[in-house]
């Protein structure tokens with residue numbers, strides 16, 4: 001696989017994108033370190049903003065090694081729930097446990113260090129850096145921070161060895177996402193879909209056990225969407241756990257094994273895609289909502 005060239009659009013049209021998850025690639029040397037049977041357990045989560053109760057006593061869990069969908073009409077509380085889980089917001093009530101540890105109210109970086117990671121849009125200031133530079137910065141302040149912290153000051157060989165180790169891992173992840181050939185491209189020049197791949201690659205570099213994906217397919221063309229899904233299924237096969245917020249109902253129904261429905265801050269119901277599709281309450285919530 002070439003590590004040179006600036007064909008920024010090459011990843012947009014991959015005729016070889018696998019449709020069968022069994023054909024999905026496997027990331028060498030990766031895999032989650034700890035995965036509890038139920039890595040994520042949310043209990044009685046509540047959050048109000050002034051008079052608006054965004055999350056109103058939500059309880060649910062996510063099984064390890066699954067792709068679980070979190071859906072609901074606009075304003076149902078999905079983003080707020082993500083923010084409460086990842087420490088961006090503190091709940092008024094309730095608890096969040098990750099890998100059997102109470103992480104309620106912890107700082108976002110502490111939660112990421114534990115292996116619960118959310119994908120983030122590439123910040124404006126990172127757009128002037130290349131894909132490779134973006135990747136090299138990714139572990140700092142997140143889970144890979146331990147790699148940097150453990151460097152003894154003044155011991156140059158250690159620093160070099162650790163940088164080499166990081167670089168090797170970076171190339172592994174870039175190759176896994178098929179974006180190694182645009183490593184020298186500025187992040188600001190990437191297409192919407194390529195950014196999404198880079199965002200996920202950065203998140204993966206932090207050695208997560210579980211990834212929270214907030215509309216990862218927004219603005220992504222169908223062929224790249226297929227590729228992103230292929231990667232997600234490949235990672236799932238390796239034991240990674242995913243919680244996905246997504247408005248495209250067909251995509252959720254075709255790809256998630258379990259679906260949780262939020263409505264007005266509460267869990268309306270949960271089950272297999274087939275259960276959810278035929279659930280009258282869900283249909284009503286969506287018809288009443290502004291989907």
Ligand SMILES: Nc1ncnc2c1ncn2[C@@H]1O[C@H](COP(=O)(O)OP(=O)(O)OP(=O)(O)O)[C@@H](O)[C@H]1O
Nearest residue numbers: 049052053054072073074075076077078079080081
């Ligand atoms: N910071 C905030 N201040 C005030 N109200 C907020 C705030 N964040 C969310 N809300 C309100 O809380 C409710 C839930 O919002 P949230 O964004 O969590 O829903 P959502 O399911 O993610 O919606 P969407 O699908 O439209 O993104 C909405 O009524 C929203 O207006």
